[in-house]
Amino acid sequence: MGIQFVGHFLNILATVLYFGILARVLLSWIKVGPDSFLMPFLRLVFSVTEPILGPIRRVLPRTGAFDFSPIVALILLHVVRTVVARIFA
Template sequence: MLAGLINAIITLFTIAIFGRVILTFITPLSGARPHPVLVTINSFVFQITEPVLGPIRRSLPSFGGFDFSPMAVLIILILLRRVVDSVL
């Protein structure tokens, strides 16, 4: 039961990270005044993911403007899921 709950949280956070990556491409395409729903979704996803992505982004070296922190967090989540599945 605990493993199922942890896996559900990991899955939701993974979806939030993918959503954030997609929103980084969509938001600039919407122009100077994006739709209010898009702004709301973007700020919600940012608030959820930034506490984890921020410290990792600061610890990773700079790669010419590319942000690899979502990829690093996804790798950590995959490893965490494997640990949870094997232990619990």
């Protein structure tokens, strides 16, 4: 029971991060002013996703205006979810 809880928790965490990164990508396409009603949500999404995207961004080579770190993070989270599912199934 305890080991399944760990697997379930890791799966939920990876899923939340996955959707947080997707939300961050979508919100980056929208101009959000400092007094916008979206600003609190944007701050939350950035605070949750930056600990994952920041280190990936530092490792990846600079490619100009396009940031590949969300793509790499989504792939890594998919791998983590797959591994967790196989280990804790």
